[in-house]
Amino acid sequence: xxxxxxxxxxxxxxxxxxxxxxxxxxxxxxxxxxxxxxxxxxxxxxxxxxxxxxxxxxxxxxxxxxxxxxxxxxxxxxxxxxxxxxxxxxxxxxxxxxxxxxxxxxxxxxxxxxxxxxxxxxxxxxxxxxxxxxxxxxxxxxxxxxxxxxxxxxxxxxxxxxxxxxxxxxxxxxxxxxxxxxxxxxxxxxxxxxxxxxxxxxxxxxxxxxxxxxxxxxxxxxxxxxxxxxxxxxxxxxxxxxxxxxxxxxxxxxxxxxxxxxxxxxxxxxxxxxxxxxxxxxxxxxxxxxxxxxxxxxxxxxxxxxxxxxxxxxxxxxxxxxxxxxxxxxxxxxxxxxxxxxxxxxxxxxxxxxxxxxxxxxxxxxxxxxxxxxxxxxxxxxxxxxxxxxxxxxxxxxxxxxxxxxxxxxxxxxxxxxxxxxxxxxxxxxxxxxxxxxxxxxxxxxxxxxxxxxxxxxxxxxxxxxxxxxxxxxxxxxxxxxxxxxxxxxxxxxxxxxxxxxxxxxxxxxxxxxxxxxxxxxxxxxxxxxxxxxxxxxxxxxxxxxxxxxxxxxxxxxxxxxxxxxxxxxxxxxxx
Numbered sequence: 323x324x325x326x327x328x329x330x331x332x333x334x335x336x337x338x339x340x341x342x343x344x345x346x347x348x349x350x351x352x353x354x355x356x357x358x359x360x361x362x363x364x365x366x367x368x369x370x371x372x373x374x375x376x377x378x379x380x381x382x383x384x385x386x387x388x389x390x391x392x393x394x395x396x397x398x399x400x401x402x403x404x405x406x407x408x409x410x411x412x413x414x415x416x417x418x419x420x421x422x423x424x425x426x427x428x429x430x431x432x433x434x435x436x437x438x439x440x441x442x443x444x445x446x447x448x449x450x451x452x453x454x455x456x457x458x459x460x461x462x463x464x465x466x467x468x469x470x471x472x473x474x475x476x477x478x479x480x481x482x483x484x485x486x487x488x489x490x491x492x493x494x495x496x497x498x499x500x501x502x503x504x505x506x507x508x509x510x511x512x513x514x515x516x517x518x519x520x521x522x523x524x525x526x527x528x529x530x531x532x533x534x535x536x537x538x539x540x541x542x543x544x545x546x547x548x549x550x551x552x553x554x555x556x557x558x559x560x561x562x563x564x565x566x567x568x569x570x571x572x573x574x575x576x577x578x579x580x581x582x583x584x585x586x587x588x589x590x591x592x593x594x595x596x597x598x599x600x601x602x603x604x605x606x607x608x609x610x611x612x613x614x615x616x617x618x619x620x621x622x623x624x625x626x627x628x629x630x631x632x633x634x635x636x637x638x639x640x641x642x643x644x645x646x647x648x649x650x651x652x653x654x655x656x657x658x659x660x661x662x663x664x665x666x667x668x669x670x671x672x673x674x675x676x677x678x679x680x681x682x683x684x685x686x687x688x689x690x691x692x693x694x695x696x697x698x699x700x701x702x703x704x705x706x707x708x709x710x711x712x713x714x715x716x717x718x719x720x721x722x723x724x725x726x727x728x729x730x731x732x733x734x735x736x737x738x739x740x741x742x743x744x745x746x747x748x749x750x751x752x753x754x755x756x757x758x759x760x761x762x763x764x765x766x767x768x769x770x771x772x773x774x775x776x777x778x779x780x781x782x783x784x785x786x787x788x789x790x791x792x793x794x795x796x797x798x799x800x801x802x803x804x805x806x807x808x809x810x811x812x813x814x815x816x817x818x819x820x821x822x823x824x825x826x827x828x829x830x831x832x833x834x835x836x837x838x839x840x841x842x843x844x845x846x847x848x849x850x851x852x853x854x855x856x857x858x859x860x861x862x863x864x865x866x867x868x869x870x871x872x873x874x875x876x877x878x879x880x881x882x883x884x885x886x887x888x889x890x891x892x893x894x895x896x897x898x
Contacts, residue, residue, distance in 0.1 A: 323354060323400045329377040330357065333427060335364035335512045336505075336544055337662075341371035345391035350374070353396055363513020365427025368662035370408055373427075374399050385409075411660075413678040419641065421649050422625045423665045426513035431548045434555040437516040443561070445628035449524045450564070457528045458484055461627075463635035465647030470496055470583075470620030471693065471722045471798070473646075473711040479617055482607040483529040486615040493531035494611070494618040495522055496588060497538035497545070500580040501694030502745060504725035506651040507621035509663050511538070511545035514625070515552040519571070521624030523556075524631060527564045529617060533572075537588050540575040549573050580749035584797040585618045587751065598751045599797035620723065622651055643669030646710035650724060656691075657730035658682035666709070673705040676728055688731040689813070693722025695742040696802035698809030699735060718809040720802060734831035735814040736821055739806045740768035746803040757800030760791035764807060773834045774891070776822040785811055830888040833873035837894025838866050844885040851877035851886060868896040 332338070332347050350359055365373070370387035376399065377383055386399050387408040398405050429436040437443070449457050462477030483491055495518070499507040510518055522534050538546055553571050556562050562569045574592055581587045582597040589611050591597035610616020626648060630638045639647045646668035652675065655661050659681035666675060676682045676690055689699045692709075698719030700707065707713050711721050729738060747761035764787055767780050788804035788811075795801045811818060820826050827835040840851070845864050852860045855877055859870035866877070866886075878886045 324402045326378040326380065326402065327376055327400070328379045329360065330354065331360045331362045331375040331377070333364060333371060333373040334361040335427075335509060337364050337368040338371045338373065339544075342391055343372040346372045346374065346389050346396070349391050349396050350399075353400060360430050362428060363426050363431050364509045364663060366423060366509075366663040366665070367408075367410070367660070369660050373408070376402065378402070411681070414660075414664075417670065417674050417678055418665055419649050419667050420665050421629055421641075422510070422517075422622065422651060423513075423663065425517065426509065429514070431513055431515055432551045434516065434552070434559065437514075441632065442516055442628075443520055445631035446520050446523055446561070449527055449631050454484060454528050454530070457524070457631070460631065460635045461528070464630050464638040465642070466623070466626055466630060466638070467646065467711065468619060469622035469626070469650070469723065471720065473721060476619065476623055479607065479619070480525060480528050482605075483531070483615055483617040486607065488615055490533065490614045491529060491531045492611040492614050492616040493522060493526050493529065493534045494588065494592070494616060495534070495536040495624055496583065496585065496618050496620040497536055497542070498576050498583045498588060499539065499542075499621070499723065500578070500583050500749075501696075501723055501725045503653060503655040503727050504694055504723055505653045506663060506724045508542050508545050510621050510625050510651075511542065512548055515545075515548040516555075517628055518621055518624050519549070519552050519556060521627030522571075523561060523564065523569070524627050525617070525619065525624065526569050531569065531617070532567055533570050535592060535611070536571070536573045537576055537582070537592060538573055539578055541578060546573055546575065579751070580746075581751045581797065581799050584799060587797065588618065589616060596751075598753045601796065622724070641667050643708060643710045645712050650709070650721070652724045652726045654680045654726050654728065656728035657687065657733070658728045668710050669708050671706055671708055672700065675709065675726065676705060680728060682728045686730050686732075687728060688733060689729045689735070691727040691729060691738070691742070691806070692725070693720035693802070693805070694725040695745045696720065696799070696805055697722050697725070698805045699729065699738065699813065700809070701813045718805065718812055720805065732829055732831070734772075734827050734829050735810045735817050736768065736827075737772055737831050739810045740765065740772055742806040743768060743803065746799065750799060750803075754795045754800055756791045756794030757796075757803065760787055760794070761800070761803050763787065764791070764804065768807070771818065771821045772827075772832045774821070774825045774832070778822055780822060781811065781815070781818055826890055830890070835891050836873065836888045837868040837891055837896070838871050838873060838877065839887060839889045839894040840864050840866055841885040841887070844883055846883055846885075848882060850880045850882065854880045865895050868894045870897070
């Protein structure tokens with residue numbers, strides 16, 4: 323081991339563990355003897371995991387990516403070798419602005435002392451020196467809007483709860499991150515739980531709250547573990563005693579229902595009832611958990627608070643666009659080279675996020691889905707659009723909590739809409755007829771279209787039913803569920819028309835609208851397709867019978883010469 327090594331850090335967030343960081347950690351411990359190894363959270367570059375960082379005696383920090391749990395890889399790291407050294411892409415470095423995530427992947431999430439040494443609880447100390455009125459005014463002046471998707475002004479919501487005169491006030495952190503492809507909140511809770519809790523304590527002081535709930539989905543065991551450790555440390559250091567109030571902090575594990583991300587459904591679940599939304603008014607700040615005034619913000623919103631207060635509203639508001647201040651976290655996934663977590667100033671363009679930061683190929687990118695399954699698909703031609711609440715809404719999409727899925731040109735937009743609606747219609751709680759029945763009928767229509775059974779009237783039905791579902795639904799689930807359908811109809815109607823009028827899928831994605839064929843001139847007769855076909859659809863003379871073929875793509879995947887491919891329906895062989 324190199325004598326220059328002062329400290330070893332390893333990324334042990336969920337993304338690192340999934341990539342094999344546990345095994346890397348075990349081998350590092352074996353090779354370093356008694357040397358302490360610090361487990362840190364995610365630093366956003368999930369595509370690089372497992373990641374090991376070495377701090378040297380001369381102040382240098384060396385990061386190694388894709389570290390493998392084998393002798394050669396570990397030996398290279400401990401020798402400070404050149405192989406596998408990681409540097410942030412200059413384009414990404416120029417676009418990102420790390421505020422909320424500045425300590426993620428830097429400190430031990432379970433260390434109170436390390437958080438303190440890096441500016442932790444400075445915001446709380448400063449807040450406690452202010453009057454509650456001045457503190458709320460500071461949040462209002464900052465322009466911070468809720469990061470859970472609604473974008474409601476945070477300071478205004480705090481003011482509503484603070485104005486209530488009652489024995490108990492409830493503060494809830496919505497950590498029920500249910501969007502497929504979204505992991506911003508999970509990463510913050512795993513990497514900087516004290517920062518999120520500090521934001522809650524500041525909010526509790528400002529609003530006079532007496533009890534804090536963190537509603538976190540049970541599928542986030544590491545986040546829950548780190549939160550509970552941080553809560554015990556807070557109690558140990560009596561940080562939860564504010565203005566003479568001993569504030570209880572509880573973590574409630576949710577069962578995974580998507581609808582429980584809606585605030586009134588979340589409150590019902592927290593009370594032990596079925597998670598369904600209710601009419602508003604009364605709003606939760608008037609009557610929420612067990613009838614007490616209740617305020618809900620999401621994880622990222624609370625994560626913004628400590629640095630907002632520490633730096634001041636003016637500094638915070640200097641970042642972002644006119645109506646959307648500060649930075650925003652996005653979880654990048656899909657058809658790109660660099661999936662992971664990014665933090666950028668509001669008002670940045672989609673083009674900069676997708677291409678400069680995400681590393682997607684401009685030549686092969688078709689669209690981006692923002693706002694999770696309830697968002698909208700924005701075509702690449704509109705990627706110069708700015709990313710803020712109002713700009714995205716004008717495009718037929720939403721900011722949502724920050725999920726961003728990049729869609730390549732090899733993806734069918736009709737199938738994409740069907741895929742997202744398959745999720746949302748299943749997650750409907752069933753309370754509203756338009757959401758329960760309307761999304762189901764829209765989904766069935768998309769099923770018919772992708773199966774080749776669509777008719778022109780189906781497109782009119784989707785265009786008519788979508789707005790009705792939006793208007794007739796009580797909560798955000800139904801009000802946004804039609805978005806992927808309406809947005810793809812708006813920008814990719816030609817793909818729908820090809821499915822309906824020509825019974826063709828232009829990108830050869832929809833199984834019922836394609837055949838599978840073998841190029842006889844290039845086939846080397848290796849028989850791998852015959853051996854691996856699960857339904858014996860490939861004959862001994864290397865012809866695929868499309869009446870038997872299930873379009874599972876197994877033959878395409880095992881062919882060593884890429885001579886098997888999808889073709890338009892009718893262009894392949896089918897037995898009578």
